[in-house]
Amino acid sequence: MMDTPHPPHAAGGQGCHFCPTHSLNLLQLSALYAVSQVLNRTLDTADMLREMLRVLHDEAGLTHGLIAVVEPDSGALMVHSLHHPQAPQPETVRYQPGEGILGLLLEQPRTVMLKRVADEPRFLNRLGVYAPHLPFIAVPIKVGSAVCGVLAVQPEDEDDGLLSDRGQFVEMVANLIGKSVQLAREVAQERHALIEERDSLRRTVRQQFGFDNVAGHSASMRRVFDQARQVARWNTTVLIRGETGTGKELIANAIHYHSPRSRHALVKLNCAALPENLLETELFGHERGAFTGAVDTHKGRFEQAHGGTLFLDEIGEISSAFQAKLLRVLQEGEFERVGGSRTIRVDVRVIAATHRDLEAAVDAGEFREDLFYRLNVMPLFLPPLRERIEDIPDIAQHLLGKIGQAQGRKLRMTDAAISRLAAHHWPGNVRELENCLERAAVLSEDGRIDVGLICFPGARERGNARPAAARPAPAMHAAPPSVDDPSLSERERVIAALEQAGWVQAKAARLLGMTPRQIAYRIQTLNIEVKQL
Numbered sequence: 001m002m003d004t005p006h007p008p009h010a011a012g013g014q015g016c017h018f019c020p021t022h023s024l025n026l027l028q029l030s031a032l033y034a035v036s037q038v039l040n041r042t043l044d045t046a047d048m049l050r051e052m053l054r055v056l057h058d059e060a061g062l063t064h065g066l067i068a069v070v071e072p073d074s075g076a077l078m079v080h081s082l083h084h085p086q087a088p089q090p091e092t093v094r095y096q097p098g099e100g101i102l103g104l105l106l107e108q109p110r111t112v113m114l115k116r117v118a119d120e121p122r123f124l125n126r127l128g129v130y131a132p133h134l135p136f137i138a139v140p141i142k143v144g145s146a147v148c149g150v151l152a153v154q155p156e157d158e159d160d161g162l163l164s165d166r167g168q169f170v171e172m173v174a175n176l177i178g179k180s181v182q183l184a185r186e187v188a189q190e191r192h193a194l195i196e197e198r199d200s201l202r203r204t205v206r207q208q209f210g211f212d213n214v215a216g217h218s219a220s221m222r223r224v225f226d227q228a229r230q231v232a233r234w235n236t237t238v239l240i241r242g243e244t245g246t247g248k249e250l251i252a253n254a255i256h257y258h259s260p261r262s263r264h265a266l267v268k269l270n271c272a273a274l275p276e277n278l279l280e281t282e283l284f285g286h287e288r289g290a291f292t293g294a295v296d297t298h299k300g301r302f303e304q305a306h307g308g309t310l311f312l313d314e315i316g317e318i319s320s321a322f323q324a325k326l327l328r329v330l331q332e333g334e335f336e337r338v339g340g341s342r343t344i345r346v347d348v349r350v351i352a353a354t355h356r357d358l359e360a361a362v363d364a365g366e367f368r369e370d371l372f373y374r375l376n377v378m379p380l381f382l383p384p385l386r387e388r389i390e391d392i393p394d395i396a397q398h399l400l401g402k403i404g405q406a407q408g409r410k411l412r413m414t415d416a417a418i419s420r421l422a423a424h425h426w427p428g429n430v431r432e433l434e435n436c437l438e439r440a441a442v443l444s445e446d447g448r449i450d451v452g453l454i455c456f457p458g459a460r461e462r463g464n465a466r467p468a469a470a471r472p473a474p475a476m477h478a479a480p481p482s483v484d485d486p487s488l489s490e491r492e493r494v495i496a497a498l499e500q501a502g503w504v505q506a507k508a509a510r511l512l513g514m515t516p517r518q519i520a521y522r523i524q525t526l527n528i529e530v531k532q533l
């Protein structure tokens with residue numbers, strides 16, 4: 001086994017039986033050890049330089065240590081640190097290239113060693129700290145081949161014939177300082193680049209998930225935008241309500257990315273997608289060993305969203321027992337992980353969404369009234385698409401832009417196609433419109449979408465539309481069947497609902513009046529292959 005390394009002992013001082021050179025070497029070895037510790041301790045260059053001068057003084061008998069650095073703008077040497085009890089404000093002293101001994105090192109970067117500093121005519125003693133009868137050593141500090149500063153010291157004894165050994169030691173220290181400065185610069189540059197990249201990514205995310213991503217200019221949508229922008233600034237809990245596919249999640253995104261919390265995470269959870277026990281561990285996390293298979297501690301969504309926003313979709317679907325647990329976090333901002341006893345405090349803004357009539361659920365005793373009021377601090381209502389038909393051209397254009405971008409071509413739609421869209425009932429709202437346009441885009445050879453390419457899984461038209469049967473069927477594509485079509489087998493009905501809901505099972509379940517678990521069971525037993533869109 002190896003011993004822990006100890007610093008080499010200085011051999012100078014009383015009773016040493018080594019020759020002077022050997023004693024000096026041992027002293028310098030010990031000092032070098034202290035220098036390496038300074039380099040190891042800090043990445044803060046200013047701190048490191050000050051500490052270095054102290055070590056040279058305390059451990060190597062090199063006094064009046066000075067470090068001057070080249071100013072990038074002027075090219076002059078500015079005194080950065082000076083080890084002297086009555087040192088003047090060092091930053092006020094500068095040397096131009098060629099000026100004094102230090103300035104000379106900028107023009108001729110090599111080590112200068114003087115036996116008596118007062119004998120050198122270039123010696124300016126501008127700092128007024130040097131002893132004229134003592135030697136003087138000045139060494140350039142280089143980053144690569146460029147001089148970035150100067151290290152100067154005065155050995156505390158008169159010339160003892162060991163000046164060149166001392167000079168070599170100071171060169172060694174200057175080289176180590178140069179390497180450390182280079183490393184600190186590279187770290188700073190990398191950090192700067194990372195910050196720039198992070199800020200640019202933040203701007204992109206904000207654009208992608210902000211209000212620009214939500215199309216529509218109807219009066220009802222303008223009201224939603226106004227309210228959402230207003231509430232975004234505060235920590236208020238928001239309850240977004242509206243039918244499936246009306247854009248609730250989109251609005252939640254926009255609120256988060258326009259809020260002061262946008263630098264932190266937006267964490268999402270669909271409450272209908274998980275059974276209660278999983279929902280609890282997903283939201284609150286669990287401790288290691290909390291249950292079979294809990295091999296590690298797991299942070300729940302509340303913890304992941306600390307400082308940011310938690311979006312709880314389908315909040316109307318949670319059980320009464322779970323409603324009580326959620327209420328506690330919302331009220332007190334604290335909870336325990338499953339299997340844990342430590343109370344965890346979080347700072348999370350909650351945005352919840354539901355398609356359910358929560359007031360009716362409260363009346364029916366299915367949803368806690370206190371939780372309802374806790375969530376309903378700022379309600380936002382997203383109107384169904386059929387009640388804002390004037391938004392259809394805008395939204396369709398926006399969606400075609402996105403689909404076209406994914407397909408790498410420009411898509412355009414005829415007026416007749418838009419009229420046909422406006423005549424539809426839109427039970428699946430904007431999600432259904434998105435699917436309808438994607439289908440049409442896939443079927444379009446030349447990027448032009450005419451009325452013949454518009455077809456709906458659900459055939460409920462608004463009053464002013466032509467009946468579905470009278471519509472010309474697209475030549476290469478039959479309209480997908482309707483969920484309501486009584487002639488469909490159960491398997492076809494489930495597939496039609498999934499199609500209509502964009503293959504989001506929880507939504508398809510709602511169209512069929514089933515629970516998410518029931519539809520999952522049907523998908524399995526009817527052997528339906530689930531599409532990942």
Ligand SMILES: Nc1ncnc2c1ncn2[C@@H]1O[C@H](COP(=O)(O)OP(=O)(O)OP(=O)(O)O)[C@@H](O)[C@H]1O
Pocket residue numbers: 213214215216242243244245246247248249250251313353355395398399430431434507
């Ligand atoms: N106003 C809009 N402008 C552009 N796209 C929209 C708009 N509203 C909804 N969408 C698009 O429709 C789809 C469904 O939107 P979103 O998921 O936000 O709806 P939702 O109300 O949360 O649905 P659900 O209740 O089923 O979870 C998404 O692909 C979304 O991008």
